[in-house]
Amino acid sequence: MSRVRRGFKARRRRKKVLKAARGFRGGHSKLFRTAHETLARAMVFAYRDRKARKRDFRKLWIIRINAAARMSGLSYSKFIHGLQVAGIDLDRKVLANLAITDPHGFASLADMARQAS
Numbered sequence: 001m002s003r004v005r006r007g008f009k010a011r012r013r014r015k016k017v018l019k020a021a022r023g024f025r026g027g028h029s030k031l032f033r034t035a036h037e038t039l040a041r042a043m044v045f046a047y048r049d050r051k052a053r054k055r056d057f058r059k060l061w062i063i064r065i066n067a068a069a070r071m072s073g074l075s076y077s078k079f080i081h082g083l084q085v086a087g088i089d090l091d092r093k094v095l096a097n098l099a100i101t102d103p104h105g106f107a108s109l110a111d112m113a114r115q116a117s
Contacts, residue, residue, distance in 0.1 A: 082113025
C-alpha cells in the first residue's frame with residue numbers, strides 16, 4: 001500500500017489563504033500558519049465593522065440633519081415628526097445629502113414639517 005499524498009488539495013487550500021492574505025505585512029502574507037491566523041482575525045473585524053459602518057453612517061446623517069434643521073429653527077425630532085405627519089417619506093441618507101447639496105430645498109422641507117406638526 002502506498003501513502004496518501006495530499007498535495008493538490010492542501011496546496012489549493014494554502015494558495016487560497018495566501019492569496020487572500022496579499023497586502024499583509026511580512027510573514028503575515030508569506031507564511032501559511034501566520035497568514036491563516038491573521039486572515040481569520042481580519043474576517044472577524046470585517047464582519048463586525050460591516051455592522052458598525054451602518055450605525056456610523058446613520059449617526060452622521062442624523063448629525064447633519066440636526067444641524068440643518070436647527071438652522072431652520074427646528075430640532076431634529078420635531079423636524080422628523082413633522083415630515084412624518086406631512087407624509088413626506090424620505091430616508092435620512094437622502095435628507096442629509098439634501099441638507100448639504102441643496103440648503104434652500106431643505107429649508108422648504110423644514111417649513112412643511114413646521115406647518116404639519
